[in-house]
Amino acid sequence: EDQVTQSPEALRLQEGESSSLNCSYTVSGLRGLFWYRQDPGKGPEFLFTLYSAGEEKEKERLKATLTKKESFLHITAPKPEDSATYLCAVHAGNQFYFGTGTSLTVIP
Amino acid sequence: GAGVSQSPRYKVAKRGQDVALRCDPISGHVSLFWYQQALGQGPEFLTYFQNEAQLDKSGLPSDRFFAERPEGSVSTLKIQRTQQEDSAVYLCASSLAWSGTETYNEQFFGPGTRLTVL
Numbered sequence: 260e261d262q263v264t265q266s267p268e269a270l271r272l273q274e275g276e277s278s279s280l281n282c283s284y285t286v287s288g289l290r291g292l293f294w295y296r297q298d299p300g301k302g303p304e305f306l307f308t309l310y311s312a313g314e315e316k317e318k319e320r321l322k323a324t325l326t327k328k329e330s331f332l333h334i335t336a337p338k339p340e341d342s343a344t345y346l347c348a349v350h351a352g353n354q355f356y357f358g359t360g361t362s363l364t365v366i367p
Numbered sequence: 368g369a370g371v372s373q374s375p376r377y378k379v380a381k382r383g384q385d386v387a388l389r390c391d392p393i394s395g396h397v398s399l400f401w402y403q404q405a406l407g408q409g410p411e412f413l414t415y416f417q418n419e420a421q422l423d424k425s426g427l428p429s430d431r432f433f434a435e436r437p438e439g440s441v442s443t444l445k446i447q448r449t450q451q452e453d454s455a456v457y458l459c460a461s462s463l464a465w466s467g468t469e470t471y472n473e474q475f476f477g478p479g480t481r482l483t484v485l
Contacts, residue, residue, distance in 0.1 A: 357411065
């Protein structure tokens with residue numbers, strides 16, 4: 260069965276304290292892995308797409324990497340405005356499978 | 368505005384009522400997706416359109432759920448005889464297309480409709 264698992268469920272960081280979020284997946288025929296940010300009461304906001312193992316993408320303090328079984332979202336020197344839920348999704352067939360997200364809180 | 372809009376933003380229905388949720392995608396976007404997001408969970412895929420064609424509806428939880436996009440732009444998700452387990456946020460997303468490069472695959476989400484069934 261296709262599955263996407265994110266860890267940890269919640270993460271509290273001090274401002275400036277770097278860390279990584281994990282997304283592991285078991286799907287047949289991966290066509291792409293996506294990272295989104297979701298703020299309370301809003302729809303997800305696209306961050307990155309990764310298509311093949313070894314690929315990396317960066318945007319400001321965020322860096323996403325992909326292996327054959329998992330993806331990491333690295334957050335370098337986070338700021339309070341990075342607080343949000345980070346969702347991972349995989350594209351297989353015509354469908355998107357989302358994980359349950361990691362709720363990140365960055366404390367000033 | 369240039370983004371995906373959804374209406375209503377909030378809907379309260381009595382159990383057994385029918386509801387219709389509307390999605391206005393970004394103009395020119397070929398692909399449109401509906402998702403259901405329960406509290407504290409990630410979005411779950413419901414259905415996918417390419418223009419007016421519904422290419423995948425395997426995520427619709429029951430035959431009480433029906434989606435349409437008759438002219439390839441605005442889409443409506445209809446839920447008949449609502450049940451309490453239908454309470455969730457319903458998200459709509461659109462993308463330029465659904466193949467090829469990252470630019471085409473990026474999904475833009477609307478703010479969602481929060482449905483509460485009493």
